[in-house]
Amino acid sequence: MYWSKCLSAILIFVAASGFWLQQQREKTPQQRQAAQMRQEDRVDYYKKWLDEDVVFIITDEERAVFLNLTTDEEKESFIEQFWRRRDPDPDTATNEFREEHYRRIAHANDSFSVGVPGWKSDRGRIYIINGKPDSIEDHGQGEIYYRPGSEGGGNTTTYAWQLWYYRHIPGVGDGIEIEFVDKTMSGHYSLARDEMDKDALLWVPGMGLTESERLGGVDDKGERIGTRTMANEATRRGGNPLKLFSRKDDLFERLNRYAKLQAPPTIKFKDLETIVDINLYFNQLPFSVRHDLIRVTPTSYLVPVTFYFNTHEFTFKQAGAIQQATLNVYGRVENMTKQKVYSFDDMVHLTLGQNAEGGAPSSVFQRNIPLEPGRYKLIAIVKDVHGGKIGTLERGIIVPGKTGNEIELSPIILADQVQPAKTGEFINDPFILSAVKVYPSAQNRFKRGKPLGFYFELYNVTADQQTLQPSLSVKLQILKDGREVPTPFGELSKIIHAYADRFYAGSMLNTQPLEPGRYSLTIAVTDQIAQTTTKQTVSFEVLG
Numbered sequence: 001m002y003w004s005k006c007l008s009a010i011l012i013f014v015a016a017s018g019f020w021l022q023q024q025r026e027k028t029p030q031q032r033q034a035a036q037m038r039q040e041d042r043v044d045y046y047k048k049w050l051d052e053d054v055v056f057i058i059t060d061e062e063r064a065v066f067l068n069l070t071t072d073e074e075k076e077s078f079i080e081q082f083w084r085r086r087d088p089d090p091d092t093a094t095n096e097f098r099e100e101h102y103r104r105i106a107h108a109n110d111s112f113s114v115g116v117p118g119w120k121s122d123r124g125r126i127y128i129i130n131g132k133p134d135s136i137e138d139h140g141q142g143e144i145y146y147r148p149g150s151e152g153g154g155n156t157t158t159y160a161w162q163l164w165y166y167r168h169i170p171g172v173g174d175g176i177e178i179e180f181v182d183k184t185m186s187g188h189y190s191l192a193r194d195e196m197d198k199d200a201l202l203w204v205p206g207m208g209l210t211e212s213e214r215l216g217g218v219d220d221k222g223e224r225i226g227t228r229t230m231a232n233e234a235t236r237r238g239g240n241p242l243k244l245f246s247r248k249d250d251l252f253e254r255l256n257r258y259a260k261l262q263a264p265p266t267i268k269f270k271d272l273e274t275i276v277d278i279n280l281y282f283n284q285l286p287f288s289v290r291h292d293l294i295r296v297t298p299t300s301y302l303v304p305v306t307f308y309f310n311t312h313e314f315t316f317k318q319a320g321a322i323q324q325a326t327l328n329v330y331g332r333v334e335n336m337t338k339q340k341v342y343s344f345d346d347m348v349h350l351t352l353g354q355n356a357e358g359g360a361p362s363s364v365f366q367r368n369i370p371l372e373p374g375r376y377k378l379i380a381i382v383k384d385v386h387g388g389k390i391g392t393l394e395r396g397i398i399v400p401g402k403t404g405n406e407i408e409l410s411p412i413i414l415a416d417q418v419q420p421a422k423t424g425e426f427i428n429d430p431f432i433l434s435a436v437k438v439y440p441s442a443q444n445r446f447k448r449g450k451p452l453g454f455y456f457e458l459y460n461v462t463a464d465q466q467t468l469q470p471s472l473s474v475k476l477q478i479l480k481d482g483r484e485v486p487t488p489f490g491e492l493s494k495i496i497h498a499y500a501d502r503f504y505a506g507s508m509l510n511t512q513p514l515e516p517g518r519y520s521l522t523i524a525v526t527d528q529i530a531q532t533t534t535k536q537t538v539s540f541e542v543l544g
Contacts (some may be wrong), residue, residue, distance in 0.1 A: 016505030019231040025454070041113040048073050052119070056129050056262075057231045059100065066456070104128045112185040122191040123180055125262060133164040133178075141185060142200070147210065151195045159183050161198040166371050167300070170343065172260045174302075174428050196225070212304060252506065285313055285391030287382050288442055291411050294433060295459055296370070296503075298402050302427070303371050305331070305378065309350060309363040315387030316352045323352040328387040333397070342378065343368050345434040364439060366430040373401040407527040408459040413520070414444045415453035418506040432497040433457075436506040444540040446511050452540065456523055458496070462530040471528040472496060473506070479520045486513075492523070515544035 050058070050066060058066075062082065066266045069075050082536040086097040105119050108127050112118035140144070141160040147153050160182040168174045180189035181198045192198060201208030287309050288439065294302045306331065314325035326349055330520075333342040348365045411519060417439040421432050431437050438455045444450045454476075461470045474492040480483040487509065495505050519542065524535040 002113065011521065040336065049079065051106070053102075056125055057086075058082070094277075099133075101128070112189075116188075122188050123162075123190065125198065126178060126191070128164060129262065130169050134167050135165045137163040138166075139163075139198075143180070143199070147195075151210075152209030154209050154214055156202075157200045158198045159200050160189075161187070161192070162189060168342065169261070171263070174368065174370055176261070177329045189513045242411065284389040285382055285384055287313075287367075287380075287391050287393065289378070289393055289395055290440055290442060291378070291382055291397055292440060293399065293411055294457065295408075295410065300370060301370050301399050303367055303369045303397060303399070304431075304433075304440070305367050305380075306440050306442075307348075307365040307367075307380070307382070309365070309382070311352060311363050312349055313389070314350060314384050315389075316350075319387055325350040325352070325387075327365075328383040328385060329365065329367075329385075330381045331367065333371070333377070333386060336375050342371070344369075352409070368428065368430070371397070371399045373381070373399045375399075403460075405460055406532045407461055407525060407530065408456040408535050409523060409525050409534045409536050410459070412521065412523055412536050413438060413445075413455045414441045414538055414540055415439050415506075416441050416446075417451075418453035418455055418508055434502070434504040435497065435507070436504070438506060441540075444538065445543055446540060447543050448516060449512045451508040452507045452511050453506070454521065454523075456504065456536065458503040458525060459501070461503055462527050464529060470503070472503075473526040473528060477521070477522045478514075480515070480517055511542055514542045516542050 002522040017457055050063070066075065066078055074426055083095050083098045087095045087098055104127055108118040108121070108124035110118065112121045112127070115123070122443075139158060139161050140148070141158075143158050143160075144155060145158045148249065154520055159523060162180045164178040164180070165171075166176040166178075169176050179192035179195070179198060181192045182189045191195075195201055199208055229480070286306060290304060291303050292303045295302065296302050306390045309324070314327070316323040316325045318324075326347065328345070329348055330345045331343065335341055344367050346365070346367065350363060359363045376393045376399070380393045380395070380398055382392075415438045417437070419437050421435050421437050424435070425432050427433070431439055431456060434457070436455065438453065455465075458472070461472065463470050472493050474496060476487065476489045476492055480488055487510065489507070492505055492507075496503050497505070519538065520537055520539050522535055522537040524533065527531045
């Protein structure tokens with residue numbers, strides 16, 4: 001009886017095992033297929049993340065690293081670190097950069113999809129990388145377009161096109177204008193190569209002429225079209241003689257700008273940004289900073305921030321025939337709610353025992369920052385690459401609000417050097433103000449016998465309705481202990497120059513006649529047409 005029960009149990013176990021093995025043989029292909037599909041989904045996810053989600057913001061180095069990863073764990077860890085490196089505020093639960101990035105993708109797909117997903121379009125790419133432009137001009141198909149002087153004048157008919165304007169794009173520059181043109185009349189806008197791309201009559205003989213072509217300065221459009229891609233500026237000027245060429249018209253400058261516009265945004269000195277994020281402060285490397293205010297429009301200012309370095313504090317290494325120190329400079333501007341409104345990072349080279357071109361000390365560096373009216377805090381960090389020392393500094397910046405329509409005088413900038421700007425140097429370049437190069441003094445202290453430079457600008461100047469010329473009285477006065485000091489500059493109206501919508505003056509004073517001590521310099525301006533006056537005063541010291 002016992003052996004009968006054992007035999008029955010064995011037979012039942014064998015039968016059950018056979019049934020289970022048969023089931024396993026039947027389900028194994030399905031399980032393998034399901035597992036394979038899950039693996040393919042993972043592969044598709046990583047491929048989509050790399051080729052779609054972050055295709056415009058991932059650097060070449062990061063892409064190469066990701067492609068060499070083999071396991072899902074490595075890839076997940078990489079993705080986590082990728083977003084963490086770009087998180088503007090690691091202390092919060094939300095990664096604002098990632099949220100903004102996917103918002104931009106969604107907006108691009110909603111707004112720019114025509115035949116292809118919006119993120120693949122030129123407008124989508126620029127929007128995803130650089131964000132919403134500060135302004136957009138929309139021009140319809142067949143619109144009569146009156147070319148400005150910077151495009152050669154005249155008028156033509158255009159394709160539908162848009163002009164995007166950015167006040168500042170990190171790594172690209174200030175005042176960036178980008179044109180997109182719908183040449184296929186399908187709603188698909190492409191990034192324009194130059195101002196001619198939007199011209200619907202470009203290839204129509206005798207129509208849409210520039211001012212030079214209309215007046216007979218050149219034979220026909222052929223010369224303008226034929227020289228548009230030539231690198232030689234003189235050759236291109238010959239094809240459009242009345243065009244007001246600027247630096248942005250240089251072929252290589254334009255190509256370089258377009259390449260930067262479509263490159264992944266990067267912060268070169270992430271270690272310095274981290275110091276700002278976690279509020280670490282170092283005094284290993286002393287340096288000083290000054291800022292000035294230059295009005296661009298009634299509601300926006302250019303703030304030149306000048307760094308001054310003591311070369312004795314840095315580690316110099318031999319670089320060919322010279323000794324050179326290398327600095328990483330990072331700056332961030334925050335508003336009163338500690339939101340970042342501007343940041344920059346630059347590499348600066350200091351040369352021992354030599355001055356920069358034009359007499360500027362090699363220990364001076366400047367960065368222009370566009371700001372709107374308000375109160376800000378500048379946080380600056382400098383790192384000596386060779387020596388490893390770090391210095392930090394904070395400075396408040398107050399940008400005044402919009403003023404009235406009466407004549408306005410900018411704050412006076414006292415400078416170690418004021419000289420004419422060279423051909424090709426513009427307001428976006430360091431130390432360039434209007435048409436002169438100004439190297440601001442660090443502390444408004446001048447050694448006796450050394451020149452003292454000054455610079456100021458005038459806004460809202462009234463012009464005579466008949467002559468279209470202003471009538472200004474501009475006086476310079478220097479006081480010491482309340483007594484006026486004679487200077488060769490009494491009336492400055494002869495050195496006032498027009499520049500765009502403003503007037504400026506920049507010159508140098510000889511300090512040899514000035515005894516050591518503290519002085520005040522006052523500029524008083526009277527608009528004799530509007531019968532309004534304004535003045536500014538600045539203090540300085542002459543050292544023996």
